[in-house]
Amino acid sequence: MPYTFHTDDDRRAMLDLLGLKSEDELVQVIPEKYRLRGLLPIERGRTEPEVLRMLSRLANRNAPSTQLTSFLGGGIYEHTVPSAVKNITSRPEFSTAYTPYQPEASQGTLQVIFEFQTHISRLTRLPVANASMYDGASALAEACLMAAKITKREVVLVPYALNPRYLRVVRSYVSGQKIELKTIPTTDSGDIDATALHRELNDRTAAVVVQTPNYFGVLERPWEFEKEVHAAGALVVASTDPVSLSLLRPPGEYGADIAVGECQPLGNEMSYGGPLVGFMACKQEFIRQMPGRLVSATKDVDGRDAFVLTLQTREQHIRREKATSNICTNQGLLATRATVYMSLLGEHGFTELGRICAERAHKLAGMIAALDGYSLRYRAPFFREFVVACPTDADSVVETARKHGMLAGIPLARYFGASARNLLLVTATDRHSDDDFKALCDALKRASLVKVG
């Protein structure tokens, strides 16, 4: 069997010490009637080359977006991942360590988390950030639970243009508690309907969720309603894309109490949508209600700078049923990648990334809007993602493009029903060249000629 050390002599000697004749005797603590006699109905073990052959065959049955020309987004984005980032986090010192419960032997992981917290804090302009959440969706769900606990209120207002996959998770997370979700409609410009928000806000409102850019790529103007939300005693929960914060006003500056988001785009693989990594940041006054792990700078007994897990009394292993959350294992290694990625790009590279994404997306949007029959669904400003209104149904556009090796985007009918039949969500990033844009436009042109029956 692979991955064990013991020789027959080792096993013999160990059994001797235990006064046993066979290893079977050790399993006899399991009552006879439950002990499996034969082997599980799983095939027998294989050699490494056999396993690799089998799995590369399976890998080859996929057509990964990285090998096509992809304009998919919807919360998961393909950006350049620098070699240095991949290399650092493949080190076993990071990948095979555990949660840093013994700080003296875990300073590497602890300091990385501290730097992650700092990066996130600077991006969001909120003073507190935690060590990571499972993904952007559960981070938002936990933020809603946190807001309900802080305000002792039970209604959370969510925008219609919220990522529908986040909404599903938020719904499941709050379903066990007496929390009600209410949808705030979207205006014809694609952003939150402030009049409807005004109507729904009352003394039962725990939080108003604002996602910006929202699922349609549209940028919201939370600063226009933030004061009203706070005046009603509710919290502002911002769900945002960290890459967009390279250019856009940060949540802390428009009064968000809690900010959450997905850090996959920060140097992590798409990997069919998992593992992902969420972040959560908040105002100082809410630090003790925050879920998840937090690292603090401190000193050791010799006065040396050191790092340590802190405020653990919020967490499940100490506080049990009174914990702020049940999260234990989080997404450490992906947060590590995000940390190295942000450090490596730095102030300059990260700003550059945002600028390129915005420039690319606007160029593509302009090219598509100039095509016969195609237009942009919303006039509102966007960052690197936008909704295209197609002359035919978006599914058939996607199908035509796919025949030419392209993933044109996400048909919105997938999530928003038949009225969104012609709408296509398109993303551009630093990965796209002008040739890619031309190719997409050619495919779109062809698709508009396809007769749908």
Next chain:
Amino acid sequence: MSAKDFSQTIYGKSRRGRHGYHISSRPTEAPRDIPREYLREGRIGLPEVAELQVLRHYVDLSTKNHHVEKDLFPLGSCTMKYNPKVNEEVAAMPGFAGLHPEQSDDDAQGALAVMHALEQALVAVSGMDAVSAQPAAGAQGEMLGLLLARAYFADRKESRHKVLVPDTAHGTNPATASIVGFETKTFASGKDGRVDLDTLRAALDDDVAVLMLTVPNTLGLFEPHIGEIVDLVHQRGGLCYMDGANMNALMGQARPGDFGFDMMHFNLHKTFSTPHGGGGPGSGPVAVRAHLEPFLPTPRVVEKDGKYRLDYQRPKSVGALHSFFGNFGIYLRAYTYITRLGADGIRRASSTAILNANYLAKRVAPAYPVPYGERCMHEFVATGEPLKKHGVKTLDVAKRLLDFGFYAPTIYFPLVVPEALMVEPTETEGRETLDRFADAMLQIAREAAETPDVLLSAPTKTPVRRVDEASANRTPVITVPMD
């Protein structure tokens, strides 16, 4: 906190105007198409460091970690086994790593086949009827379990409010119960560290929705009356959830489905060799019996005539816990491990894990008694109580172990053992390593008697010595302050 200059952080190494990594070969301009009102002003405040500096910084940090490839990581309940390299090679294959989750099922047939095959393998290991791999970690698996229970009872027009856990339960069990809106009721373990049937009977009533039980329990003990325990709960109309964090003891030996459990979670990052990553990512698939299957989260991966698709049409489903399909990259690693070991290797792995734990327990017991029982399964809980007379605590033993180049066991858990040291060596350690560790433990016990200061001032060989947690708790410093 006293002055801290943060010069050793990446921020301390930053110099204005230094560039790390360029995305573009051309100079970029501020966006023209986004109105000013939306744009951030001034600097973000990220560091400015060169690529080699970044590498040196993080390579240096990495050397300050203990990790599995350095030496034994005997952390109980965490199954810190070897994380095979081939797993990483598979997860990095471009055909998998480069898939976008919004691609069509046709484009993802290989990925869906792996998801399906993994779920089927876990069905086999659990002896249950269906598996959803979606939860991102064990705790989220528990959450799914309790959401399933809630949906199941709602479907039967029953309303039950309580979750029962023994006092040996992991913290995530009661914490999860609260999140899902259940009230936790904790009951005392029996004198033998196991569930006492009379105590359980007394704790049970018609308001109990779920009993959550870790098997083997967090003392490393199998519950000999597991069948009766499950029956008692079922007789009162409740469901039984098995916390499967300790499946490394059971896989290939016995199946939770045969014990009568209704549902359970796996921790792929423990039992199935996927790396812990300094705190994740993990993966917490949930296995259920047929009566709970209709409530599983969507999408479900289904197979027909060799073709796979994602199915969202499950009207009774509890919804979703993850943005997409869970931690797919972890499925790849776990599935690689399962195919590599096979049914024979899986059985051999668990029996070796049990052998290693019993051997180690026997070797350290002269100095650190194991209060509950002769025979453990894959882990054991010893006590540092005898050392207290020398003014030495379990914490000091843990810190001293770091000086020997080992990580420390899980300490002060489970709560029922005073001065607990919970040790899980796993099957991927050899006898020499176990002996070295046992020798270190015994030497530390001698030091406790002869030179207790050595323990009280340990560790001295780690990158930093004992750190001040108290002041961090009083005034946490969570970030490098902006200048």
